[in-house]
Amino acid sequence: MVHQSRSEHVLELAKELLDDIELSRTSAESLILKASRLARWVGSEEIRYWLKLEIQGYNSSNEVSLRYMGITGRWVDREKQKGYWGPLAQHEAAIMSEQAKLHAMRIPDTAGNMAFMTTKTVTNEMTSSASRISKLSGIKSRVLAKLHEFISEIYYEKQFDSLSESIFERYKSDVDNLIGKSCGEVLEQIPSVMSRLAEGNKEAISQSLTTCRRVIDSFADSIFPPSEETIEIGGNQLSLAANRHQNRINAYIHLRIGSKTRKNRFRQNLANLYDRVSTGVHNEVTVEEARALFLNTYLLIGEILHLPSDDA
Template sequence: MEQSRSEHILELAKELLDDIELSRLSAESLLLKASRLARWVGSDEIKYWIKLEMQGYNASNEISLKYMGITGRWTDKSANKGYWGPLAQHEAALEAENIKLRTITTPDTSGDWAFRVMQMHEQQLMATSNYISILSGIKSRVLAQIHNFVSEIYYEKEFDNLSESIFEKYKRDVDTLISAHCGNVLEQIPSVMSRLADGDTESISQALTTTRRIIDSFADSIFPPTDETINIGGNEVTLGANKHQNRINAFIHQKIESKSRKTKIRQNLSNLYDRVSTGVHNDVSAEEARALFLNTYLLLGEVLHIGSQKPLPQ
């Protein structure tokens, strides 16, 4: 349902951008469509402003007065005079004035009245042209405001969808690898998610305890305990049952050559394990606990992706 809602918003925003940029709809139809988008994702201010554009402005509301200025409607702000009508009314007047301008012809006159007639003709042309300019300016500013609103929604949703698709693909890959190599880890994840959703202190502590066990189980799955040691960076590292971080680092050491990547993963693992272990006994917010679990999940995925590569020659 959430995905359907997101797709609907993205599709509607894309249609609106095309409607504005290709001049496909009248002002009234455009506002009705923009109003539908605003009901889904718009702020209270945007929703009220679109309502003003459909029904007309007023002098008693702060948002109304604000957008009178933004859309260039004032003729004399100090006297509270301006174009208070809805956009559709101004669009209709603009069309009428354009027709009027096209029908105004230069009078064919001569004699004593010729100068006065020509002067009146020029004044009529100027008045009509000025009126058209004002109405065109109002319409242009309104369309620009709608375009800005719709553009922000469209590109935000495009980015959200891209992020979701990237993460969902990565999540499927990681879940498949976890299931294939350490299925018992995958079985513990729903328990963590459930406790994190509760959000109370005890549940968060239990979630972090399970997260630490997930790291330990992960180490046992990819590199079982052994009495042997391994040389990493000139140090002999023990690989016993309680040396979970050492065994994960040994696994990584055997799989990749890049020293910088090994160091980054080792530091991330060490910091993560310390924070998870400390959080079991100290107050940790729900947001931090979720971040720790997500970091754990991403780390397991990175290590398993490394494990899926061909082993380095010994």
């Protein structure tokens, strides 16, 4: 049995519901019940309450109920509080009943004094049924349109999330493989950062940033070990000593790409990142910023490891 993630389950359910609506392949009651299941997973409190109204019927004591009476076109006379308060399934059943009644009606073939009155009565009943069908069908159409709007938003949001997750997972797997081959010590430190960030308290955040800095240092040692030599970059002689981690990472980048603009982008990103994870240990950093810094560290390492081995 294939295990589905919550995101996959929501995406599949939303797709089924869109097909149900667009292909008219299920009853109103079944549609609302299934949509309620989706709303319990991802819907807002208001949407969940609205769907409850479509199952149980509307009431005049709730603001949301009164607002959706208008949204779904249920009012006959709002000032007098006259409207179609029943649930969608009830209106759908009434439409079918009126359609059957209308189908069975016909102008009687009569003559004499009663012909005019009989014909007028039947015509009035046909007009009344047609009007009722029109009103109830309008309510149903508005409900389905609102439902389609809600489900579509969920579907395309989850479809994008699924695509994003897929792209990131493939990239992560690739980066993890490169890190494992080139600098295994870095890969061993990543779970520690993730664990600290999950705790979310001030001390844990500080420790996670310290580990991020160590990850960058370990990365520098792995890809460009320290030496007594120097390297010229942009007219400057840079030391490659043990404590010059950024210089050594920049030297690694310098030897692999020719684009000055790209080199500068790498250098600036690395400098900003290293400065923030260093000073953030002693300053106030939110857990959201700490997560962003960790992700930036990971993505930067991945981008550097994807550089060609020869000059571009």
